Amino acid sequence: MKGAIGETKFIRTLRQIEYEAIQAPSAKAGATPLSDEELAEVVREFSAEGGDGGSNPNPGSRAENKVLYDDFVDMLVVASPRRRERGQRKARSPPKRRLSMSMVLPEGPVRRHRYQPPPTVHSYLNKMNAEEFDYHGDTNKQLARAMKAFSSSFARANRRKLLRKHFLAFDVNNTRRISRAQFVETVNEVASEFFIDFDSRNKDLLAAFFFPKEHGRVEYETLLEIITARDVRRARAFRQQTAEEGADFDELFTGVDNTARKRDFGGTLNLFATAY
Numbered sequence: 001m002k003g004a005i006g007e008t009k010f011i012r013t014l015r016q017i018e019y020e021a022i023q024a025p026s027a028k029a030g031a032t033p034l035s036d037e038e039l040a041e042v043v044r045e046f047s048a049e050g051g052d053g054g055s056n057p058n059p060g061s062r063a064e065n066k067v068l069y070d071d072f073v074d075m076l077v078v079a080s081p082r083r084r085e086r087g088q089r090k091a092r093s094p095p096k097r098r099l100s101m102s103m104v105l106p107e108g109p110v111r112r113h114r115y116q117p118p119p120t121v122h123s124y125l126n127k128m129n130a131e132e133f134d135y136h137g138d139t140n141k142q143l144a145r146a147m148k149a150f151s152s153s154f155a156r157a158n159r160r161k162l163l164r165k166h167f168l169a170f171d172v173n174n175t176r177r178i179s180r181a182q183f184v185e186t187v188n189e190v191a192s193e194f195f196i197d198f199d200s201r202n203k204d205l206l207a208a209f210f211f212p213k214e215h216g217r218v219e220y221e222t223l224l225e226i227i228t229a230r231d232v233r234r235a236r237a238f239r240q241q242t243a244e245e246g247a248d249f250d251e252l253f254t255g256v257d258n259t260a261r262k263r264d265f266g267g268t269l270n271l272f273a274t275a276y
Helices: 007-023 036-045 069-079 081-085 095-102 121-137 139-154 157-170 180-193 200-210 220-229 232-244 249-253 260-265
Strands: 004-006 066-068 177-179 217-219
Touching (some): 004 069, 066 069, 157 177, 157 180, 220 232
Antiparallel strands (some): 177 217
């Protein structure tokens, strides 16, 4: 039959067209090939057996069904968005067929929710880094990594001095203790002041570990000493001691003076400011 090819060759050719269209520089981001079900529908529609589902009329034979390849190529030309913009249409191509096949074209519709990009070296590395960062659930290694990252970022004299200044600004009652929220805010402000790229995962781990209670407060001098020493055993003992302490009722029922920092430091703790 003129213009007809076997199903296997047709499927292989169509997949090649899809691959070239998606890899083309003009292809839209997220373009996706036809699914197996959609491809089977195309094969049935262009079957030389009259669109009877693409089934072999002689199941026991080795003969392969033929697909009207010339009709398929004509449909691709009609389905092109550029041809549709110029008003060139072809009535014998069903709208559903044009829509489904235009998805393989570079300028066709994009189905982002179904597109799964092929894995790359970067994706493999990101996955491996995420697994290594978690240390497969080893909390001791996670804590040691977080304390090492903190001490490397904030152990310098000027940075540690600014940490203490922030802690003192929060410690309006001179208890030498701070809460979890105050610790997190201090780390954020000092990191922003010195442009420190401190991983938020390490910050969250330290805050959750050393402040097991939401309204609990810990001694910030001891906290800084333990973290900069990177002593995991002492850190666990310190956490156990903090967890056994009762809630700070003064913190729960005392109003927070939000004007204290502005009153005492002029609204800034910048070490390099000429005047407050």
